[in-house]
Amino acid sequence: MSDLIQVNNLTKTYGKQRGIRAVTFNIAEGEVFGFLGPNGAGKTTTIRTLMGFLKPTAxxxxxxxxxxxxxxxQIKRLVGYLPGEFSFDPNLTGAQILSYLGHLRGGVxxxxxxxxxxxxxxxxxxRFHTYSxxxxxxIGxxxxxxxxxxxxxxxxxxSGLDP
Incomplete structure (x- = not known):
């Protein structure tokens, strides 16, 4: 199998704030990979950098x-992404949200x-604001x-789901 994800010395700093430093890993196609670590370890920062929401420092x-x-x-066409937190217009229904997001994808x-x-x-x-x-x-x-x-x-x- 070939590597679907390649990360080499990925670094993201926020001035003096800690981000991620020299993260390196490869994930093969078909492989399941999980980040484990305490809050603030850089898991979400790494994911947001992979999704192109954050520009790496190095x-x-x-x-x-x-x-x-x-x-x-182009990457967003290949990837199904669930952020750690998200919000929508509180007055939209779940169906309206899913329809909107499907249209953004060019139809589903x-x-x-x-x-x-x-x-x-x-x-x-x-409506979104009524959901637990x-x-x-x-929805995500x-x-x-x-x-x-x-x-x-x-x-x-x-997160938030019952077993």
């Missing part, structure tokens, strides 16, 4: 041979979206999977 990261900073738009298979909603036992008819933390997480999981991505990057995917 080093390089690629996904599918694409540079995570300069080719971030609505059959797949329905299957994900069913599988997660999620009610998309309620767990149901907000379910549906949107991460709905375009059948080649790669999933999930930041704290079980």
């Amino acid at each position: 080093g390089q990261a690629t996904i599918g041979g694409l540079d995570c900073w300069s080719q971030a738009t 298979d609505q059959n797949n979206v329905r299957q994900l909603i069913e599988r997660l036992d999620f009610d998309p008819s309620k 933390r767990g149901n907000k997480q379910k 999981l549906v949107q991460a999977f709905m375009h059948k991505p080649q790669l999933l990057i999930l930041d704290e995917p079980t």
Whole structure:
């Protein structure tokens, strides 16, 4: 198997604040990889750098041979991403949010979206502000999977979910 993700001496600093320093790893296609560490260890910073939301101070990261900073738009087509925290207009329903995010992706298979909603036992008819933390997480999981991505990057995917 070839490496789908390559990270070499990735560093992100915030002035005198700690970020990540010289992180190096490779992840092969088909491999499951998890970050473990205490709060503030740099797990989310590494993920946000991989997604092209943060520009690295030094080093390089690629996904599918694409540079995570300069080719971030192309990477987002390959990746299903669940951020650690997210928010939407509190008055939109779950269905409206998923429809909006599907349109941003250029359209998604609505059959797949329905299957994900069913599988997660999620009610998309309620307004975002009425959802529990767990149901907000379910919206995030549906949107991460709905375009059948080649790669999933999930930041704290079980947060707020019951076993």
